[in-house]
Each structure stands twice: as C-alpha cells, then as structure tokens.
Amino acid sequence: MPLVVLTGQPSSGKSSAAARLRQLLEPHGAVTVVDEPSLHLERNTAYANSAAEKIARATLKSALERALSPRAFVILDSLNNIKGYRYEVWCAARSVATRYCVVHVDTPTDTCRAWNEARPEGERYSRQIFDDLAGRFETPDSRSRWDAPLFTLRPASCSPEAYEETLASVAAVMTGTAGAPGSGAGTAAGAGEALQPTFATTNPGLLGTNVLHEIDAAAQAVVTAIVDAQAQAGGAPAGLLELGSGCGRLQLERVVPLAELRRHKRTFLKLATQMQYSRVADAAAARRLFVDYLQQQQL
Ligand SMILES: Nc1ncnc2c1ncn2[C@@H]1O[C@H](COP(=O)(O)OP(=O)(O)OP(=O)(O)O)[C@@H](O)[C@H]1O
Incomplete structure (x- = not known):
C-alpha cells in the first residue's frame, strides 16, 4: 500500500533508483512499479504535445489508482514534474490512507542531457522533447504536503554509500521501520505515518x-x-x-x-x-x- 513517488528531470536516473528501491522493498511485500514502459507509453509520443501528455498522465494516474491496494508497495516511476499533478497523486494516496513519500532524483540538467544522449536511439528523448520537459520541471518543495516527506537523491554527485543510504531510508520509512528520512533528505515531518483521508470515495457523483x-x-x-x-x-x-x-x-x-x-x-x-x-x-x-x-x- 505505501506509495513512493519519484520525480526528476528526464533521464535523471529515476528508473535506476526505482529498480534499487524495488529490491529493498521486496523482502517486505509485493512491489508494483507504475511507469511509462509498463503502460506502453513511448517517451517521444507520450510527451510530444500537451494533449498527448494529458493522456499519458491520466493513464499513469489510473494505473496508480488500480495499483494502490492493501497488499503492495507502489513506486510511481515517472517524471511527476508538475506540482498540480503531484497534488493529484497525493490526493489519490490520501484517499486510501497510505504511507507516502516523494523522492527527488536531483541530477543537473546538463548531466541528464548527457545521459539521455548516451542512451540507445529507441530509448532516448528527442532533443526537443527533452528541452521542453527539462524547462517545465517544477522542483518539489517539502513545505507542500504533497511533496513531503521529501528525500533527495543525487546519483551524479553522491557516493554509492550515500545513494544506498538514502534509498534505505526511503525503504525504512515505507515499511514503517524508521521515523525519519536519512541523509540528504528533506523534512522528517510525517515520515512513516499513513496519510489521513479528508474526503470520502463512497458517494461517487453526488455533486x-x-x-x-x-x-x-x-x-x-x-x-x-x-x-x-x-x-x-x-x-x-x-x-x-x-x-x-x-x-x-x-x-x-x-x-x-x-x-x-x-x-x-x-x-x-x-x-x-x-x-x-x-x-x-x-x-x-x-x-x-x-x-x-x-x-x-x-x-
Ligand atoms: N549514476 C549514473 N551514472 C551514469 N549514468 C546513469 C546513472 N544513472 C542513470 N544513468 C543512465 O541514464 C540513463 C537514464 O537512466 P534512468 O532510466 O534510470 O533515468 P530515468 O530518469 O528513469 O529516465 P526517464 O526519464 O526516461 O524515465 C540510462 O541510460 C542510465 O544508464
């Protein structure tokens, strides 16, 4: 049930972090990763224009809502670059009273660009889409409840030990075995607590x-x-x-x-x-x- 929301620039290392996090969480229960490839969303089509992007986000959110269950950890491995969208995701998590955190994979844009260019042809963002997405990234802010607790991971500059320690802190918070985010993390407020729903889902369409x-x-x-x-x-x-x-x-x-x-x-x-x-x-x-x-x- 706990939800980890990854966010970061295109090609910043989110999926690499998701894969490691999956390994850390699997001993504690089933893990579902919601991401573009598993939904057959191809990068350069899904983010080609605002209409396509809207559909891609709605598809990811529907898959997320289906995945949120009492049985599984869920990792949302996508750009999650828009503040309003992260708010929606937080609302979805809150409505099912789950644990929740955001992991900002904070890789400098130029490094992301280099990593993107180094990817095989079929896996990389086109230059135009990369620039567009990079320019629209809304950095998470731990003062917003939908961005908290916030962990920051810097794969381009931190040591392998610090990388591992941060992800271990995320896993500990999600499994309820720690009280606070670890190194490089943002706020500790609310870490490990389940979100409390404030609005019901029992009366669909009442309005x-x-x-x-x-x-x-x-x-x-x-x-x-x-x-x-x-x-x-x-x-x-x-x-x-x-x-x-x-x-x-x-x-x-x-x-x-x-x-x-x-x-x-x-x-x-x-x-x-x-x-x-x-x-x-x-x-x-x-x-x-x-x-x-x-x-x-x-x-
Ligand atoms: N620490 C690292 N050092 C060097 N290259 C890396 C590092 N982390 C990731 N990469 C490379 O960057 C590319 C993108 O990595 P990854 O798929 O994890 O990023 P992503 O943020 O999930 O990308 P996308 O936005 O496409 O989902 C891959 O080719 C990967 O090998």
Whole structure:
C-alpha cells in the first residue's frame, strides 16, 4: 500500500533508483512499479504535445489508482514534474490512507542531457522533447504536503554509500521501520505515518454534473468567511479561524487581500478540474479540500 513517488528531470536516473528501491522493498511485500514502459507509453509520443501528455498522465494516474491496494508497495516511476499533478497523486494516496513519500532524483540538467544522449536511439528523448520537459520541471518543495516527506537523491554527485543510504531510508520509512528520512533528505515531518483521508470515495457523483459549480460555490463560501472574519477584526489579521462543518481551522497571520484569495480559489479550481470529481463526496468535503489547500499557502 505505501506509495513512493519519484520525480526528476528526464533521464535523471529515476528508473535506476526505482529498480534499487524495488529490491529493498521486496523482502517486505509485493512491489508494483507504475511507469511509462509498463503502460506502453513511448517517451517521444507520450510527451510530444500537451494533449498527448494529458493522456499519458491520466493513464499513469489510473494505473496508480488500480495499483494502490492493501497488499503492495507502489513506486510511481515517472517524471511527476508538475506540482498540480503531484497534488493529484497525493490526493489519490490520501484517499486510501497510505504511507507516502516523494523522492527527488536531483541530477543537473546538463548531466541528464548527457545521459539521455548516451542512451540507445529507441530509448532516448528527442532533443526537443527533452528541452521542453527539462524547462517545465517544477522542483518539489517539502513545505507542500504533497511533496513531503521529501528525500533527495543525487546519483551524479553522491557516493554509492550515500545513494544506498538514502534509498534505505526511503525503504525504512515505507515499511514503517524508521521515523525519519536519512541523509540528504528533506523534512522528517510525517515520515512513516499513513496519510489521513479528508474526503470520502463512497458517494461517487453526488455533486452530479454540476460538480465544478458546486466546488466553486464551496470555495467561495470559505473566501466569504475569511473576508467577513477580517472585516470583523477591523483590518487586523483574523487569527485562528474556525470554519465549521468539519472544515477545520485556518490560521491567518496577516490580512489576506480579496484579490489574493480569489487567485488561490482560481488555482484550486484548476487543480480540482484535474482531480477525479468522484472523490469529492459533497460540498462540505469540497470546502474541507479548499481549506486544506489554503493551509499550504502561508496566509
Ligand atoms: N549514476 C549514473 N551514472 C551514469 N549514468 C546513469 C546513472 N544513472 C542513470 N544513468 C543512465 O541514464 C540513463 C537514464 O537512466 P534512468 O532510466 O534510470 O533515468 P530515468 O530518469 O528513469 O529516465 P526517464 O526519464 O526516461 O524515465 C540510462 O541510460 C542510465 O544508464
């Protein structure tokens, strides 16, 4: 059930890390690797343009959701280069309350380019696709919950011992035999703990065809509550805001302008459109998701 999400530039050494991680996890249970080759996604076709890339990502995510089970460790061995996509993957993991971590295979772009050029013709990215993907990589940030706990692996510069030690730390966290990431790792917060689901999967389609409108309305209700609380505070930060209906609390350390709240809402809606709507059970769950999202935005 635990999920390891690999992320890194094209040809950075993700699959090599996945293969080693698989060896380390196999003594503890079955391991499923979800990657492009096993889904017959060919690099230079799957990432040829945004439409193809969208299909490739959806295919990987569907395979991931099928693979997440109580019986297997899952390694998502793909670029996972877009922050919003990693958020979706985190939501999928969270909905099944699994352990989770991100491993950033942090190889300098020029080295990735050299490693790519050295690959056999049929296995390498075309120069154009490599450059496009490399230019769009969104570096993980352990302050985002969907990028935490974060391990960093530097195959081009670290010693074989440090490489091994980092992957052993990942395996230890995933098997629940360690409390914190090891060398080169990012945050230790939450390492080894299963994610807690915040929205149910038991009521697919409850919001029906109007789902986006409902999510929009739910997010707007949160925005309105914040604006009202700030108005009541007479221009001072609203402090700890209780949002009711199981939506949790929001700590506001400063006055957040309406324009900024609207921007957060727009970004959240964009993320929501990329998510599986069926995972949002009702309007309260949508509000809770938006509050969750705002908690990450350092308001
Ligand atoms: N530490 C290393 N030193 C030298 N070459 C390496 C190293 N790690 C990986 N490579 C080479 O780089 C190429 C890409 O490796 P790998 O398939 O592990 O990367 P990847 O990030 O999974 O690639 P892709 O983006 O295609 O999935 C391979 O040819 C591999 O042999």
